[in-house]
Amino acid sequence: METTQSDVRSEKFPRKPSEAMDADLSKMGNNLVTKFHVLMRISQIYDSKNVALQQFTQESLQAINTMIEREGNLSLKVVKNDLYLNDQRLRYSVEGFTSFKYLVTQWRKRLIGEVIFKGVVHEEILKNFIYLMMHLEEGHEENATFFNDELAKRDIFMIEVGPLETLEGEDEATTFRREDQREVAKKVFFETVGTIKEVITNIKGKQHADVRKLKRLAQKAVHLVMEDESILLGMTTIKNYDEYTFNHCVNVSIYSLAMGRRLGLSRKILTELGITALLHDIGKSKIPREVLNKPGPLDNEEWGLMKKHSLIGVEVVLNLKQLGEINPRMVIGIFDHHLKNDPSGYPKLFRKKEIGLFGRIIQIADAYDAMTTPRIYKKVPYTPEQALAVMLRERSVHFDPILLKMFVGLVGIHPIGSLVLLNTHEIGIVYKPNHEPKWMDRPQVMLMARDAKGYARQEVVDLTEGDGNGGFRRSVVKTLDPNKYHIDIAKFFL
Ligand SMILES: [Fe+2]
Ligand SMILES: [Fe+2]
Secondary structure (H helix, E strand, O other): OHHHHHHHHHOOOOOOOOOOOOHHHHHHHHHHHHHHHHHHHHHHHOOOOOOHHHHHHHHHHHHHHHHHHHHOOEEEEEEOOEEEEOOEEEOOOOOOHHHHHHHHHHHHHOOEEEEEEOOOOOHHHHHHHHHHHHOOOOOOOOHHHHHHHHHHHOOOOOEEEEEOOOOOOHHHHHHHHHHOHHHHHHHHHHHHHHHHHHHHHHHHOOOOOOOHHHHHHHHHHHHHHHHHHHHHHHHOOOOOOOOHHHHHHHHHHHHHHHHHHHOOOOHHHHHHHHHHHHOOOHHHHHOOHHHHOOOOOOOHHHHHHHOOHHHHHHHHHHOOHHHOOOOHHHHHHHHHOOOOOOOOOOOOOOOOOOOOHHHHHHHHHHHHHHHOOOEOOEOOOOOHHHHHHHHHHOHHHHOOHHHHHHHHHHHOOOOOOOEEEEOOOOEEEEEEOOOOHHHOOOOEEEEEEEEOOEEEEEEEEEOOOEOOOOOEOOOEEEEEOHHHHOOOHHHHHO
């Protein structure tokens, strides 16, 4: 195991998130964004001479200047869909959500990514700034330069703007965003389930299986995971009992991609990992249905057959010509996905073999998904929390402990889809884990209200939100079992 651990350590880990912002600054930042939002809107209705504007300008000025006096300068930056205040992520309060969204959207449209106030500003300067900003042509590449030139013409040097930083693959991302990411994620998810079903059925029937589509879908999934992993992770709560095999492959792929992304794997390798995970159980297509779906325990012969599926999988994949060039790590990933560090793994080998990175990733994703999904022989599955507990208990034998630790960090102490009871007596579903290590127990939670028809979704709240007295407004008291409450978790992610 030592060598496997060092393999992982040598991979590139993402940068450590910056320390959480102090409550005062966060409050001031939220206030500033709200004031900006109002001013930007008002400026689109009235011209700059209108008296109605004055009050709002004054309020914004106060917000800006208070902060400049405290911090020296003020930078507000858009990174993806988040705002950073002096390089620290600014978390929005529930009430602040609309303002945040408005500001980020308006800046993004104009390709403005950052605004820096280098000193105290006064009314005329701020008005000039806001009107220039709102009159920028949308989508114009040179906007930031033009903006700075216009400010300079007006002798305004204490405000500087920067262009929106486009990240790798951003163009495609913008198209995606337009269509609504969640809709795209849903489409990719269901299309992948359908395609993997087709592939498995064709292989079973010894027919030609078109895997090019699978490759394209894996590329799209990689893209989505890079953008916002929580949307696809939410889809893994779809635990379709009838379509277990197909859903399972897709879920394992999503978990694997999210882990791979955290390891800093390139898009190319991530796509390979995604495909490998989608096909990890492809060998089962050659195992009789009676064995696969047997409600009771398998006898020796049946187990023997079942244990062959990773080796059969290798054979099947090597025959899938349309996959194009197959990197050995894909084949090895499939071969390795049930190897263990003790004799409980399979296939049986004459010599001890190290488990490759793909195999180690898929093992964790595989175990977690299998445990949290109802199966014919275990109708009530583990809750996400119970599954993680079992895996952590078995970590030294069955999993790569470092990767497992990363996985727990990824899904959170309360994984996406967990049903939780809050100290406010509200019930909610974990909607988005918090990835900052110190806030791992403070995810975003979708509150649920019960009416005559059952449970209905309400707003999404952030458990890092303060109560104004240095504490938190809401905290998780305990995890509940959705099966006992007859709640279909997946419904809330669609
Ligand atoms: Fe398997
Ligand atoms: Fe599996």
